Amino acid sequence: MQKSIQKYAALFVLPALTCFVIAFLVPMIMGVVLSFFRFTTVLDGHFIGMENYRRIFIDREFTNALIFNIRFTLISVVTINLGAFALALLLTAGIKGTNVFRTIFFMPNLIGGIVLGWIWNLIINGVLYSKGMTVVSDPKYGFWGLVVLMNWQNIGYMMVIYIAGIQNIPVELIEAAKIDGAGQGTLLKSVIIPSIAPSITICTFLTLTSGFRLFDQNLALTAGDPGKQTEMLALNIFNTFYGRTGFEGVGQAKAVLFTILVALIALTQLAFSRKREEEAA
Amino acid sequence: MSTPKKRSHQIILFVLLAILALFFLAPMLIVFMNSFKSKFFISSEPFKFPNADTFTGRENYIEGARKIKFANAFGYSLFITVFSVIGISLATSMLGWYLTRVKTWFTTTVYYLLVFSMIVPFQMVMFTMSKTANMLHLDNPIGILVLYIGFGAGLGTFMFSGFIKTIPLSLEEAAMIDGATAPQTFFMIVYPMLKSTAITVAILNAMWVWNDYLLPYLTIGIEYKTIPVAIQYLRGGYGAVDMGAMMAMLVLAMIPIIIFYLAMQKHIIQGVIAGAVKG
């Protein structure tokens, strides 16, 4: 059968593959190559070896953004998953109006990053106005503002996944544990949480990778202010490309490092989680 | 997990959830309320209800929509989202089927490249991609569809492959023994079975494309502003943020997606779950 399918390779493969090559593959390879060049448009570069990578650390922008990313992502991953799980528990308890609540909690996820950032820009500025401050007066406002925003946007989404995970737990397992005299706490620890290990994996993966790569919300909420102190990696890279003359190569080098970081984080988290899943099963 | 027997437990939990739900809705409601206030009174007192002095009726909506040409932005967003989603669903289902049924070093490599692309942050390719897009004259609302199909290829192919793996070969083999060509087999037999995955892929991609900012900003953002690009342009295009117009436009930006959500809720939730499970 394989042979007869292969006859039509062009039809099945070319549409998606061509677009993929044009939009992603070629730019990706060009990007990696150009990170070793000094260039303005993509065709006028000259080779400068590791100079761009060295220039990344000429000031503390990249490092500060990295630290910000790490702090932000760690805190967000924990708060979002805890919050989502808690809500999932509440919404699988057969309370009246569960579906309406589910609808409401999920809704923020539909709204785009830019719109989201502006909504919270208004709210946070409003709250801080009485203190005579704005969201960009102090980096900690921007930091926590982003954390709140990220939570608001994603708790609903992860909650839905947790609900599905919980609903998939075989009833017999729960019943058996109850017959054995398990209270709510033990039930949670020994039955529920291990059973939803795959959901925990996927939710952690999603919040980790989306938090680390955050851009739109960052741009709209603070645009990195005050003075780049709330600038996350993605925004820093964007500003390096488009905000500084002669730094396109550095921007590309930063992007390469960024990609490696995200890939490492994703792979590590997945490997770690799969191991735990296997142990839990 | 178990239904609380006690009625009082039920009530307490209900009240708790209701309060939380209110907190969740509050930001959107606050923006809605402020969209009817005059722009000078928004930043300083966003939590106050509009009164006789500050109420401005539809003025913000009219002014904002005029300033950023919201009608056009809506049109571009709609066109690009609908046709990207159709394009991605079609192209990636075909590719996914091919990659699953044909096992060569080529298909394996392509598959892993696609999976890899899902993790790569957009900043890695944004500069080079916008240049190549310009060179190939893809920087218009039709050309951008190619770019979206390219970026959507990873997730779409991954999900379709995942589902197709669970379909036994027997049906397809039987069809081909009977003389059906590969396209016939795919469109007549396989594609109908992919409906639920196709909906999932469509919804996940629709949510992404509709809300996307950077890709349209870099490629078509000067001439064709989609909704997110238009909203962000309000920030600096006229020297200062007109808060009134901003509030009104935020509301207009949220309405379509909320309507879509309420209409398609079931599918969206299913899509989210299916997307996560496959992951």
Next chain:
Amino acid sequence: MKKTLLLCLLALMVVGVPLFAAGVQESAAPKEVYFLNFKPEIADVYESKIAPVFEQETGIKLKVVTAASGTYAQTLKSELAKSNPPVIFQTNGPVGLKDSLAYTADLRGTEFYKILSDKSMALGEGDQVLAIPYAVEGYGIIYNDAIMRAYFALPNKAVKINSADEINNFATLKAVVEDMQKNKAALGIQGVFASTSMAAGNAWRWETHLVNVPIYWELREKNIPFGEKTRNFDFTYSAQMKNIFDLYLNNSTTAKGLLGAKSVDDAMAEFALGQAAMVQNGNWGASQILGVKGNKVADKDIKFMPIYTGVKGEEKIGLCVGTENYLCINKQVSAEQQKLGDQFLTWLFSSPSGKAFVKNDLMFITPFNTFADNELPTDPLAKDVIRWMNKDGVTSLSWDFSIIPSKEWKNQMAAALGDYIAGRKSWNEVAAHGADVWKREFDLTN
């Protein structure tokens, strides 16, 4: 289900296609000039007033795109690399010109160059003329003379002078301002100075214009002539800059913590609505005062005074006068398009309708020989700039900020000033940072 889906799709296509097709049409117009505008304040004028009239008179379509505040350089870079790039664009001086050298056409043969009165004002490389200035501008401290008169009429005022014209150094200014702030209730204002706007993209009044004053004094002291690039900047006059900056901050309509959300527009509105008596800005800001709904300031009360900082001999200085608005024509577009660009610019600055727009709506003081005296802008700010330029015994400060090594330096200054306002940096740290980054940026760009 399938049928409805199909119908929906068809409906969407019917709606969507014409909407974007209209957009696609725009870029394929036969005779079109694409101008990338730098000034958001007058974007509307180009789009709704000038473009239609130009098309009516010449049949050429003018496409104006305005870059968002603070994003001109990046927008320009991005647009120039595309297949339908701007025909006319701006540079802000010798440093900006360097970034665009690959795109600037030699303007010696153009009609536009012919109308420039003082040819030495143009920028170029070698013999080539690459950038022509189109607006001479002046900035300083704009004040509302009606409020000033009310102050000087107060029975318990703390100073001996009797009118704003008598303020001619920092010591006097400080005394007046602080006394006015004390009496703000009696004067009906919320503060003497309008907000020191620090919102993203809105800090240019400090990171460029205000900083020009210490740069000017230091360069003159070191005998470095105007326009000559130098690494040798130590911020020796930072204390003087602190004097005036503190005055702005401590006698303001707005608390320090809220400045990060204030834009230049907000500050100009505060002045126009009579909430502030003074605001630092230039004559380009006229439309932002005169155009505000509820503008309370009479034309005759809108005046300028120089930015005094406490430098010895500053009684003899005037406003900061110069230009950072130079127009260039893109040499990478077709000869035909370059000609159209030339045609538009010449039309704008020499035809009767064009000149009327320049005078009444754009309000530029131009360096072109096509403007008679009665065709100069008559808005109060332009008039006052001209008055100061022509005043006896007073020298205007040149715009030395044109040699700031890079935009990054300005960004860093703005960030440092923001830190200073929030109390995270001392002024000495701001000055040290400014000096260090200047040298670093100079090395990076030369």
